[in-house]
Amino acid sequence: MTAIRLDPEMVAAWADVVNDHNPLHLDPAFAARTRFGHPIVHGSLLVALLCDAASTPLPPLRIRFRAPIPVGSTVDIPDGLPQLEVTPL
Numbered sequence: 001m002t003a004i005r006l007d008p009e010m011v012a013a014w015a016d017v018v019n020d021h022n023p024l025h026l027d028p029a030f031a032a033r034t035r036f037g038h039p040i041v042h043g044s045l046l047v048a049l050l051c052d053a054a055s056t057p058l059p060p061l062r063i064r065f066r067a068p069i070p071v072g073s074t075v076d077i078p079d080g081l082p083q084l085e086v087t088p089l
Contacts, residue, residue, distance in 0.1 A: 004049060005074045006041045014045040025071070040068035046075070053077045 008026075015021050020042060023030035031039040043065055069075065 002053060002077045003074050004077065006045070006069065006071060008039070008071055011039070011041055011045065011071050014042055014048075018042065018044055020044070036068055036070075039071040041071055041073070049075070049077060 011025055015026055024034060024036070025031075025039055025042055028039055031037070043063075046065075046069065047061075047063060
């Protein structure tokens with residue numbers, strides 16, 4: 001199992017990679033005024049981490065996010081993908 005902390009620096013770096021600078025992911029003051037109340041991690045970053053953790057090529061995936069993951073959270077990616085456990089802030 002691999003624990004990965006999704007800190008603001010990682011999220012900002014990912015925003016640069018995918019050219020998605022939505023303030024919902026990067027600006028705490030903006031995000032505080034949304035229904036989430038805080039910045040949330042890009043879904044594409046989570047998918048990339050899952051794909052990277054897979055030891056074999058993944059088949060086409062249908063992914064449903066059940067809840068947003070706050071920036072600063074730690075995700076545990078188990079060896080037996082596709083489960084993803086989230087540790088709240």
